[in-house]
Amino acid sequence: MADTPNTVSVTSNLHETVPVSVESTTSTSSQVKEVKTTNHRPNHKKVPLHQIYALPAPIRTFPLPSFYPNNPISLFHAVYAWVSQLVYPPPSEPAVIHQGIWSPETRSVHIKDPKSIRALWEQGFFGKGNYSRSEPNWFKREQARRGEHGGNVAENVTTQRREERKMMKWDRARKEQEAIERTKLLEAWVAPVGPMELLALPNSLDDLKPAFSSSLAIGSAQDSITDGLESVNGTPNGPTLNGATSPSSNGTARAHEISSTENGTVSALPESNGHPSRPRTPTGASNSKRRKSVRFSPTVESATFKLSDPPNPHHSAQSNGSIDGNLANGVSPVSRPTELGLPEPLDNTRNSRSRPESDTQLVDKEHLQLCLEETFYLVFALGALAVLDPVTSKPFTASELFTLCRQTSYIPPRLTDLQPDDPFLMHYAAYHHFRSLGWVTRPGIKFGVDWMLYNKGPVFSHAEFAVIVLPAYTNHWWKIRGRQPPHRSWHWLHTINRVQTTALKTLVLAYVDIPPPFDESLGATEILKRYKVREFIVKRWLSNRNRD
Structure with missing residues (x-):
């Protein structure tokens, strides 16, 4: 800790201790710049902050100019200012109470x-x-929100910067997650070293891509794999080689997993290292065969839900249990409160929602x-x-x-x-x-x-x-x-x-x-x-x- 040796007593003659500032000049043509506008709006001047907040206190001061011993002209300047204030004394302060x-x-x-x-x-x-x-600046902030003027206030600028910072962090986290996934895929690949290991490897995703488009390709792929193994091993069922599961069984299970995915169920697809991949959210599935999944959104929305609010058309199919406007618990967001056994909202609430804010006169409160x-x-x-x-x-x-x-x-x-x-x-x-x-x-x-x-x-x-x-x-x-x-x-x-x-x-x-x-x-x-x-x-x- 550092001790400040000066001890200052609080006195009552504060007009002498009030910070003094030089009176701001009235000519601002050299300091004020006109704002260039692209559309045909009248040009307006933006006053600098040091001119708006020129006075450090709600009183004006008239100090004498500084005197420098090595500059004799400063002495005449100080004497002239002193005589002018004696002849024409400044008004008493504070001028406004x-x-x-x-x-x-x-x-x-x-x-x-x-x-x-x-x-x-x-x-x-x-x-x-x-x-x-x-x-x-509540009044100015409300005017900007209603679009009555295009100016920004400090709270709006702060909110915009926080939103940009939040989106930047979310995008950075997304890129980091993608980099981790790419690293996992690269580390999971193992180069084959012999024919037995090649036969023990499961089918790659590139070979099974046609299976997502048609089931006929899946059947032809199964037949070709089975015929190839019969010609090599001589057994129709594809026996195991040195304790390893035959590719036919892997391919068949693989095909069944992919076909079940088309039917609406979520199955874990095995990767090249044998571990199951991450489950994916189906796009069009029935409520009986659908599994729960969590999907994060980049935008943060309100967590308060009122039954009287109208449904959002952009959220007709959400990952929280609503598919095509029907909730998983059997309640539709379009249902009226009376159908759910709840009281009908008051009419004045609807009128206040439907009435535009521009009709009401804004009063500074x-x-x-x-x-x-x-x-x-x-x-x-x-x-x-x-x-x-x-x-x-x-x-x-x-x-x-x-x-x-x-x-x-x-x-x-x-x-x-x-x-x-x-x-x-x-x-x-x-x-x-x-x-x-x-x-x-x-x-x-x-x-x-x-x-x-x-x-x-x-x-x-x-x-x-x-x-x-x-x-x-x-x-x-x-x-x-x-x-x-x-x-x-x-x-x-x-x-x-x-x-x-x-x-x-x-x-x-x-x-x-x-x-x-x-x-x-x-x-x-x-x-x-x-x-x-x-x-x-x-x-x-x-x-x-x-x-x-």
Whole structure:
């Protein structure tokens, strides 16, 4: 484990620690390219991602240009920008204050305005769509599914890539199986060494191919084999030679096996080494003489079957017991539910199935969901969000929201007896710490951790670090009372680190120094100043790889 010596305290003056970005230019003619279309559609411009997500927070900043001592022109540039901002001061930020509604059931804040949803996502990647994986694009995904626009969304691209990967794996497994079968056939062939061994060999498949076309060829082949053996051995029945079975008996059995295959039964055809071949599924067989067989399909279909669903014309003859539309158990898929003793489905279900989706108007039902830490950061640190009470429809103050978040962080929520090491204070201290350093911090429950750290955002790259928040009782007040952090076993750490290594992420242990109990009447600014965050990076050391 590597220790980071820097200890950063979480302060309340966050307008100075918010990551600064240069204001994006308005002229994009040199960077935007027109998409060439083959048909006669109007050309549309595709905006680059770095312009859509130009602001790292829902506020604008106006920094002074950098000064370089070896370049005197940079000094005049900085002075000019400073004087221009004095004469024409920029507008106060945040220019837009978004509104959200507190949800006591989910212990989160819901943003329902579409403009606020896009603004909070594009300016800092705050929140998560309740119908989406991360980005709130359910409405665009439904439009693409109905064919209203030809654009693709992230979920559809991911699904398409998974299907292509699945088909690639299936094709690779098929080729490997074919290679194994060819190798078995080559290894099973044994070169004959004498006349006795030649007579002991069974007939080859090439000699018996005409038997599949007509039974007359089979009879002529049997007669010719029998006559040849009678002329050699002098016995009509074809006796054995040195204990080996005569070819006549083999050929006769072979013919009977092939003829039985034509009649609908599955017989094992002997190979050249004497072992039976793999059974084959018959194409047109009766239910009484048919054997069970398993056939795998390259496509994965739904395993749920409803009797009210119409039959599929492409699956009239399947290997699971249905032949020509008749099931092996005597029930036809075309049968109505009333014939099977089941109730008739409701008429509204049929009407909903028959009614096309294009007739119904698509309404955006998705909202943005903010966790407690994201909500308080937007309210307290940036001032870009106002949380409304669902009962009175009045906005919470920063102190009221701070107390509400602390109370609801416990399970079950508690109104009194709040402790300095409550879950909200610990996780918000770490969240505030990494957000102030310029990292895009998002919940990491998917990977079994508390927070995920992105360099620019999830649309640009994957998360680089996975953070687990742990309390540290380093104050003398806790040591006197013998307070210890929760016990974590070595197996727990190894499991978490194994998951992050598999996902190509670095595990970070964020220790939050818990201060002694304080007066609850203090504000959020005075309370958060008492917390400090220390970071430790955990890496796996492998003796055969990390030798340097």
